[in-house]
Amino acid sequence: MYHDRYAARAFSMKESAVRALFAVANRPEVVSLAGGMPNIADLPLDIVGDAVRDMIQSAAGPRALQYGSGQGEQMLREQICEVMAEEGIRAHPDDVTVTVGSQQGLDLLTKIFCDPGDVILAEAPSYVGALSTFSSYQAEVVHVEMDDHGLVPERLREAVVTLAAQGKRVKFLYTIPNYSNPSGITQTLERRKAILEVAKETGLLIVEDNPYGLLDLEGGRLPAIRSMEHEQVIYLGSFSKTFSPGIRVGWVLAPHAVREKLVLAQEAATLSPPTFSQYVVSTYLRVHDWRQQITVFRDMYRERRDAMLAALPDYMPVGTTWTHPLGGFFVWLTLPEGIDSQAMLPRAVTNRVAYTPGTAFYADGLGARNIRLSYCYPTPERIREGVRRLGEVLNRESQLNRTFGVRHAGPHFGLAELNTPQPNQE
Numbered sequence: 218m219y220h221d222r223y224a225a226r227a228f229s230m231k232e233s234a235v236r237a238l239f240a241v242a243n244r245p246e247v248v249s250l251a252g253g254m255p256n257i258a259d260l261p262l263d264i265v266g267d268a269v270r271d272m273i274q275s276a277a278g279p280r281a282l283q284y285g286s287g288q289g290e291q292m293l294r295e296q297i298c299e300v301m302a303e304e305g306i307r308a309h310p311d312d313v314t315v316t317v318g319s320q321q322g323l324d325l326l327t328k329i330f331c332d333p334g335d336v337i338l339a340e341a342p343s344y345v346g347a348l349s350t351f352s353s354y355q356a357e358v359v360h361v362e363m364d365d366h367g368l369v370p371e372r373l374r375e376a377v378v379t380l381a382a383q384g385k386r387v388k389f390l391y392t393i394p395n396y397s398n399p400s401g402i403t404q405t406l407e408r409r410k411a412i413l414e415v416a417k418e419t420g421l422l423i424v425e426d427n428p429y430g431l432l433d434l435e436g437g438r439l440p441a442i443r444s445m446e447h448e449q450v451i452y453l454g455s456f457s458k459t460f461s462p463g464i465r466v467g468w469v470l471a472p473h474a475v476r477e478k479l480v481l482a483q484e485a486a487t488l489s490p491p492t493f494s495q496y497v498v499s500t501y502l503r504v505h506d507w508r509q510q511i512t513v514f515r516d517m518y519r520e521r522r523d524a525m526l527a528a529l530p531d532y533m534p535v536g537t538t539w540t541h542p543l544g545g546f547f548v549w550l551t552l553p554e555g556i557d558s559q560a561m562l563p564r565a566v567t568n569r570v571a572y573t574p575g576t577a578f579y580a581d582g583l584g585a586r587n588i589r590l591s592y593c594y595p596t597p598e599r600i601r602e603g604v605r606r607l608g609e610v611l612n613r614e615s616q617l618n619r620t621f622g623v624r625h626a627g628p629h630f631g632l633a634e635l636n637t638p639q640p641n642q643e
């Protein structure tokens with residue numbers, strides 16, 4: 218009854234192949250290195266609670282509970298400019314549009330720029346949520362190679378030239394220069410400049426997604442691409458990783474003309490982004506030392522990252538390599554030849570550890586030999602135990618591959634088996 222009525226774009230919205238498994242992975246005995254949930258345990262809930270109560274009981278209360286501006290509240294947009302200044306960005310509050318998380322920023326940008334079949338260039342691997350948004354608007358994603366220093370500018374130039382020769386319409390480049398989700402890789406300053414150079418030469422628009430920028434774990438924060446160029450860069454920010462993901466407040470900083478379209482798209486989508494959430498964020502930024510709070514978060518994430526980087530050499534089989542993130546939440550593993558991370562996931566969950574298979578982060582089916590591990594949520598002890606369990610599974614797979622000398626899919630464990638309690642459950 219419904220199927221024949223769906224718009225074509227509804228058919229490009231697909232459930233992730235591993236979603237069902239993640240329901241099982243959320244069981245307490247499984248160490249989940251899969252999700253990217255920020256760890257907000259260190260947030261001072263008493264301070265936040267008191268501030269929100271005071272705000273609601275003050276003159277601001279009725280405004281916080283009312284419809285607001287389609288662009289977002291002026292007061293918060295001014296504070297957002299202060300937050301961006303931490304990464305070298307000088308911006309005017311008029312050029313900021315508040316969104317429901319940066320995820321909605323991605324959605325609105327794709328909506329205003331992309332017709333079906335238009336091309337978005339995206340570094341490979343790329344954030345899975347962005348890939349879903351792009352595909353929901355039937356945009357075609359063309360990946361551009363990345364190495365340990367980030368997106369490779371020469372490959373970017375080649376892609377733009379080749380696609381133009383094919384008559385394709387490239388709408389923008391999507392990139393995560395800081396501590397990329399999923400790879401954990403940071404674009405060097407030289408790369409940022411070179412990518413910008415290519416963009417200028419070829420008239421390419423850059424969408425810079427930067428939710429993790431303030432979560433540097435080694436110091437030496439690099440300037441945002443937007444801090445070097447105003448007209449050709451659209452910048453996405455978020456309070457999800459530095460305050461609260463549940464508040465759902467992010468923003469887009471865009472050149473004036475784009476900002477006008479964004480506000481129209483925002484009004485069509487929500488009338489106004491949630492006023493209450495914006496007042497909560499604004500109050501939090503006003504009453505709390507948010508810079509110090511970010512330092513607390515950084516110390517906590519650094520300890521977890523270090524726990525993961527210390528455990529990996531102890532447990533991973535020969536031939537496994539991984540990135541060394543300077544910030545953010547993620548380590549990206551490349552597995553020994555012949556191991557398929559998606560096929561292996563049920564066996565890993567049976568061994569009470571979960572991860573995200575690399576295929577989730579490519580639009581073109583690559584990534585079977587990769588795994589994204591996140592260190593943001595479990596304690597350092599659980600991280601080490603999770604890596605140990607992953608090592609067991611990988612060593613078993615490697616052993617099978619060595620024995621049989623072929624790609625070995627291994628025994629199949631269905632979800633029913635995964636639901637069966639395992640011995641020695643924690």
Ligand SMILES: Cc1ncc(COP(=O)(O)O)c(C=O)c1O
Nearest residue numbers: 318319320344398426455457467
């Ligand atoms: C790279 C990247 N962009 C955007 C988002 C969306 O974040 P939010 O909508 O919570 O701001 C995420 C969330 O994990 C992310 O990793």
